[in-house]
Amino acid sequence: MTDDADLSDLLTLRLGYLVKHAYLQLAAFLGDALEPFGVHPRELGVLSVIAADGAERSQNELASAIGMDRTTMVAVIDDLEDRGLVERHRSPRDRRRNVVTLTEAGAACLRNAEQARAEAERAYLAPLDEDAAQALADTLRTLYEAHAGTHAGSARAHPVQGPGAAACALPAREAGGARGK
Amino acid sequence: MTDDADLSDLLTLRLGYLVKHAYLQLAAFLGDALEPFGVHPRELGVLSVIAADGAERSQNELASAIGMDRTTMVAVIDDLEDRGLVERHRSPRDRRRNVVTLTEAGAACLRNAEQARAEAERAYLAPLDEDAAQALADTLRTLYEAHAGTHAGSARAHPVQGPGAAACALPAREAGGARGK
């Protein structure tokens, strides 16, 4: 490495780089914090939503509330059910629906893991003073709400073909291209 | 959907959810903006680093500067080379090294795509006033530098079973677990 400082400096000026690594770093914090409880961050989110209110939630409702695909939710519920944290019940009023409820163990796991999650978030935000941490949360929420629905089908909002696009108009990427050794 | 408002509200209070979706939404903005130029955000980062200074960069140096695995860099350079945007040269001083340089087309692509990237970032930050946008960048950079190296090998499987884990201490997750019916 000759002078990596310049190069990484260049990249940390990029918003995309910073946001991606914020996501990766926070995911590492959360994953480590939840590891003793045997749940993934995504699973904890599912448990939280199930416990959120008294209404009985079907798998489909859970999936759409979390922004998870309903086919992915099947496997998540499978895992949680195998570990005895949730139960599936056929809804008697609409026998297509699987109502998902917390077991005793699931409720206990939720309580403990939620505490660990909150601690992990605090640890991640520790380098910031309280105002900056609050401002970050507010800002992220503003952005989330303003752009909600943007990444559903990633190629939608910007269909425009900017001028000068011909500069890179070479053969589109293929799967297994020939290598130059 | 009975009352999704409550549920999504619950999730937007979670930092992990907000950061993840900030990443996904910004990635969608960047991906759409760069699509006319036929480059992915990751590839644009590689082009930028190559052009960053006069020093000749090997694949290994590019990879470590960007935080990309060196085996991943091989495929990225393959693609860029197939499209005529970069060239590989064997370094005469150390014949193990592949020095990567921009072609004329690569430099032109970089210029145009960089402009599109900057516009996409501005569009993403548009819901914020200037102070909030600047504060966000500063905060993200502070967090990145404070936690640098955190997500190297942190979030993986769940081998350890820590204290207080008894609440969820049921069978660990398997690959193709048997499903309930």
Place this chain on the structure above:
DNA sequence: TATTGTTATACTCTATAACTATA
């Protein structure tokens, strides 16, 4: 022995299509 580029492999996460049973 260590390093660079490379290949092969595997694992995670996600997205799509199709099937079933219900409505």
Place this chain on the structure above:
DNA sequence: TATAGTTATAGAGTATAACAATA
């Protein structure tokens, strides 16, 4: 016909191990 759950599959993205050439 439409919807909920399910299954199978495929595509990204990433990580690891091993190998050849070179130092």
